[in-house]
Amino acid sequence: xxxxxxxxxxxxxxxxxxxxxxxxxxxxxxxxxxxxxxxxxxxxxxxxxxxxxxxxxxxxxxxxxxxxxxxxxxxxxxxxxxxxxxxxxxxxxxxxxxxxxxxxxxxxxxxxxxxxxxxxxxxxxxxxxxxxxxxxxxxxxxxxxxxxxxxxxxxxxxxxxxxxxxxxxxxxxxxxxxxxxxxxxxxxxxxxxxxxxxxxxxxxxxxxxxxxxxxxxxxxxxxxxxxxxxxxxxxxxxxxxxxxxxxxxxxxxxxxxxxxxxxxxxxxxxx
Amino acid sequence: xxxxxxxxxxxxxxxxxxxxxxxxxxxxxxxxxxxxxxxxxxxxxxxxxxxxxxxxxxxxxxxxxxxxxxxxxxxxxxxxxxxxxxxxxxxxxxxxxxxxxxxxxxxxxxxxxxxxxxxxxxxxxxxxxxxxxxxxxxxxxxxxxxxxxxxxxxxxxxxxxxxxxxxxxxxxxxxxxxxxxxxxxxxxxxxxxxxxxxxxxxxxxxxxxxxxxxxxxxxxxxxxxxxxxxxxxxxxxxxxxxxxxxxxxxxxxxxxxxxxxxxxxxxxxxxxxxxxxxxxxxxxxxxxxxxx
Numbered sequence: 001x002x003x004x005x006x007x008x009x010x011x012x013x014x015x016x017x018x019x020x021x022x023x024x025x026x027x028x029x030x031x032x033x034x035x036x037x038x039x040x041x042x043x044x045x046x047x048x049x050x051x052x053x054x055x056x057x058x059x060x061x062x063x064x065x066x067x068x069x070x071x072x073x074x075x076x077x078x079x080x081x082x083x084x085x086x087x088x089x090x091x092x093x094x095x096x097x098x099x100x101x102x103x104x105x106x107x108x109x110x111x112x113x114x115x116x117x118x119x120x121x122x123x124x125x126x127x128x129x130x131x132x133x134x135x136x137x138x139x140x141x142x143x144x145x146x147x148x149x150x151x152x153x154x155x156x157x158x159x160x161x162x163x164x165x166x167x168x169x170x171x172x173x174x175x176x177x178x179x180x181x182x183x184x185x186x187x188x189x190x191x192x193x194x195x196x197x198x199x200x201x202x203x204x205x206x207x208x209x210x211x212x213x214x215x216x217x218x219x220x221x222x223x224x225x226x227x228x229x230x231x232x233x234x235x236x237x238x239x240x241x242x243x244x245x246x247x248x249x250x251x252x253x254x255x256x257x258x259x260x261x262x263x264x265x266x267x268x269x270x271x
Numbered sequence: 272x273x274x275x276x277x278x279x280x281x282x283x284x285x286x287x288x289x290x291x292x293x294x295x296x297x298x299x300x301x302x303x304x305x306x307x308x309x310x311x312x313x314x315x316x317x318x319x320x321x322x323x324x325x326x327x328x329x330x331x332x333x334x335x336x337x338x339x340x341x342x343x344x345x346x347x348x349x350x351x352x353x354x355x356x357x358x359x360x361x362x363x364x365x366x367x368x369x370x371x372x373x374x375x376x377x378x379x380x381x382x383x384x385x386x387x388x389x390x391x392x393x394x395x396x397x398x399x400x401x402x403x404x405x406x407x408x409x410x411x412x413x414x415x416x417x418x419x420x421x422x423x424x425x426x427x428x429x430x431x432x433x434x435x436x437x438x439x440x441x442x443x444x445x446x447x448x449x450x451x452x453x454x455x456x457x458x459x460x461x462x463x464x465x466x467x468x469x470x471x472x473x474x475x476x477x478x479x480x481x482x483x484x485x486x487x488x489x490x491x492x493x494x495x496x497x498x499x500x501x502x503x504x505x506x507x508x509x510x511x512x513x514x515x516x517x518x519x520x521x522x523x524x525x526x527x528x529x530x531x532x533x534x535x536x537x538x539x540x541x542x543x544x545x546x547x548x549x550x551x552x553x554x555x556x557x558x559x560x561x562x563x
Contacts, residue, residue, distance in 0.1 A: 033428055036421050040429065043413045155436035167371040175336035175368070183535065187290050188283040191542035195550050209543065212536050215510060217305050219537075226307065233494060242495045 007262045014260035054079070055113075063117040073113065077106045085163040088148055089156040096147025101138055108134035207232055275556065278549030286542055293538050297531045304529045306510075306517045311497055315458070315482040315504035316518040319349065322455055324357040327448060331459040331469065332376065333415070335368040338462030338486050344512040344525035345460050345484040346376045347383075352519045354384045355395045359444055360406040361426070361454070365415035365465050370434060373408060390520040402435070403442045410434030416468040423477045425450050451479045456503075460484035466493065474501050484511065 013035070020028050058072035084102060108131055115127035142150075151157045196202040213219045214229035258264035319328065330350060334342045353360050362377070364370045386397045400406065409430040412418045421429035426448065427439040439445050447453065457479050459469045466483060470493075474481040480503050483493055487508025496502045506515050509532055512525035 029424065033421070033424050036417050036424075036428070039414055039417045040412065043417075047413065155432075155434070158434065164374070167368075168375060171368070171371070172336040172339065172375075176339050179337040180340070184287045184290055187535075187539045187542065188286045190539050191281070191283075191286055191546050194543045194546065196547055197550075205543070205547070209540060212540060215307050216533050216536060218533060230309070233491060234498075237491050238494050238498055241492060242498075245495055 003268065006268060007265075011260055011262065014256070018260075051079070059113050059116040062113060063119075073110055076109055076113065080105060080109050082163070082166065085160045085166065086157045087152055088150055089160045090148045092147055094147050097141050097145040098148045101141045101145065101148075104134050104138040104141060108138060273553075273556075275549045275552035278545050279553060280549075281542075281545075290535060290538050293534045294531050297534045298527075300530065302530065303526070304513075304533055306513050306526070306529065308514045308518060309511075311505045311507075312511055312514040313504075313518065315349075315506060316352075316515065318456055318480065318482065318503055319352055319356075319358070322356070322358055325359065326455040327359045327361060327453060328353050329361045329363065329451075329454045329457045331457065331461070331465070332362060332364045332369045332373040333366045333459060333465040334372060334462035334486075335366055336372065339372070340524075340528060341486050341509050341512060342460050342462060342484060343372065343376065344509070344523050344528070345506050345515055346372075347380060347523055348512065348515045348519045348521050348525070349458060349460075349484070350376065350380050351383055351521055352390075354380065354400055354405060355388075355390065357405075361445075361448070362406060362408040363418070363422075363430075364409075364411045365418060366461070366463065367411065370408075370411045374434075377402075377406065377408065403433075403437065404444055407439075407442050407444050408434040409439075415465045416472050419468050419473045420476070423451055423473065451477045454479055456480045456482060458482045458484060460506075462486050462489075470496055470501055482506075 016031075017035075020032050055076060058076050061069040061072045081102060084105065088098070090096075090098065111127050111131040111134060115124060115131055118124045118127055157163065190208075194201075194205050194208065196205050210225060210229045210232055213222075214226050216222060216225070219225055255264060259267065322328070330346065330353075332346060350360060362373050364373045381400045384398060384400050388395055388397070402408070409426070410433065412429050418429045426445065430439055432438050433442055451457070451473070457469070457473065459466055459481065461469075461483070462485075466485065466489070469481060469483075473479065481501065482504045483496075483502055484506040485493060485508070487510070490505060490507030490511070493502070493505055497505055506512060509525055509528045513529045516522050516525050
C-alpha cells in the first residue's frame with residue numbers, strides 16, 4: 001500500500017492535469033488553481049526541511065573534523081543573521097541593544113553546533129549550559145529592549161537597513177566576484193583547449209573566433225566578421241538548437257508519460 | 272624548450288596577468304566603442320517605444336548578483352525607458368536573490384527619473400515614481416513554473432500581497448489588471464533556466480508578447496524561439512545591454528563594460544592564435560624530424 005497509493009495519486013493527478021489543459025470550464029480552472037496553491041504550500045515545507053538538512057550537514061562536518069569544517073559556523077550564522085534581519089526592524093531612531101541580541105543569538109547557534117558535534121559528555125554539558133545561558137540572555141534582551149521589534153507576519157523587516165546593507169555590500173560583491181573569476185579561467189582554458197587538431201575542432205575554433213569577434217571594431221574587416229557571425233547564429237546554430245529543443249520536448253513528454261504510468265519510479269527514492 | 276613549445280605551454284598565470292592588465296587599462300581609458308544594433312534588440316526597443324502612456328510591462332528580474340554585470344544594465348535601460356514614457360511596470364523576482372536586485376534597480380532608477388533628461392532629442396521632465404501607482408513589485412515566490420502559471424489565472428493568486436505587504440487588490444495600479452491579458456509586454460531578464468518556464472508555461476499557454484534579456488552564454492540557445500515567433504526579441508549579454516542603452520540614448524554600465532570586454536576578448540583570441548601557431552609549428556617540426 002505504501003507504494004500503491006503514491007502511484008495512484010500520481011496517475012490520477014497526472015491524467016487530470018493533461019485533460020484540464022483542454023477544458024476551459026470554471027470548475028476545472030478552480031481545481032487547477034487549488035492544485036497550484038497546494039504545490040506552493042508543499043514547497044514551503046521543503047524549505048524548512050532544507051534548513052534542517054543544512055544544519056545537520058554542517059554539524060556533521062564539524063563532528064568529523066573535515067577540512068574547511070569551520071566554514072560551517074559562518075554558513076549557519078550567516079543564515080540566521082539574514083533571517084533575523086528580515087523579521088526585525090527598529091521602532092525608533094536608535095538600535096538599542098539590537099546588535100548585542102544579534103551577537104548573543106549567533107553565539108547561541110555556535111554553542112548549539114558545538115553541543116551537537118561534541119561526543120564527550122563533559123563538553124556536552126558545558127556547551128548545553130552555554131547555549132541555555134546565551135538563549136536566556138537573548139530572550140531577555142528581546143523582551144526588555146524597545147528600540148526594535150519582531151515583525152513575523154508583516155513585511156516591515158524587509159525595510160530593515162541591515163538587511164539591505166548585508167545584501168548590497170556583502171552578498172552582491174561576493175557573488176559578482178566569484179562569477180568574474182570565470183573570465184580568467186575561460187581565458188586560460190580557451191588557450192589550452194582550442195587547438196585545430198582535426199577538421200571538426202578547426203570548425204569549432206573558427207566559429208568561436210568569429211562569434212567572439214563580432215561587433216569588435218578593433219578587428220580588421222569588422223563588418224564582414226559581424227555578418228559571418230550573424231549568419232552562424234541565425235542559420236547553423238538555429239538549426240542545431242531547434243533539433244535539440246525538439247528532442248528535449250519529446251524526451252520530456254516521454255518521461256512524463258513514464259512517471260504517470262508508473263514505469264519510472266525514481267521519485268519514490270527507489271528504482 | 273623551443274620558442275614554439277613555449278607558445279603552447281605558457282604558464283596560465285601569464286594569461287591571468289595579461290588579462291588583468293588589459294582589463295584595468297581598458298577600464299581606466301576613456302575611448303568609446305562603436306555599438307552596432309542587432310534587429311533582435313531593435314525589435315524590443317520598437318515594441319516598448321510603440322506602447323502608449325499607461326500601458327503595462329511586466330519585468331521579470333530572474334537573476335542573481337552573479338549576472339549583475341551583464342543583466343543589470345538591461346534592467347536599468349529598459350525600466351527607465353518605461354518610466355520616462357509613463358508606462359506602468361509590474362516587477363516579479365522568481366530567482367532567490369532577485370528581490371535584492373530588483374529593490375536596488377528600483378531605488379536607482381527612481382532617483383534617475385527624478386531628474387530632467389534628454390533622450391534621443393526628446394526632453395523628459397523629472398518626476399517622482401510612486402510605488403503602487405507607477406510600478407508594483409510582487410516579490411519572490413518559490414516554484415517559478417507554478418507562479419508563472421498562477422499569474423496567468425490572476426496575479427493575486429500566487430501574490431495575494433505585493434513585496435511590501437500591501438494586498439494586491441488595494442494597489443491602485445493593479446486595479447483592472449487581472450492577469451497577462453492586461454499586460455502589453457513581458458520582459459524576462461534572466462541568468463538561468465527560468466526563461467524556459469516563461470516560454471513554455473507563460474508564452475506558450477497564455478500567448479503574451481515576450482522579450483528576453485539573457486547572459487551571453489545563454490543567448491545562442493534561445494534563437495530558435497526568435498525564429499518561431501514565440502519571443503519578439505533578445506538582448507544577449509553585455510553587448511545586448513549596450514545596444515539597448517544606445518537605442519534608449521541612456522549610456523550606462525554596459526557601454527563602459529564593452530570598453531573592457533572587447534580588449535579582453537582580443538587577448539583571449541591572441542592566446543588562442545598563439546597556442547595554435549605553436550601547435551602547428553611543433554607538428555611541422557616533428558614531421559620534418561621524422562622524415563629526416
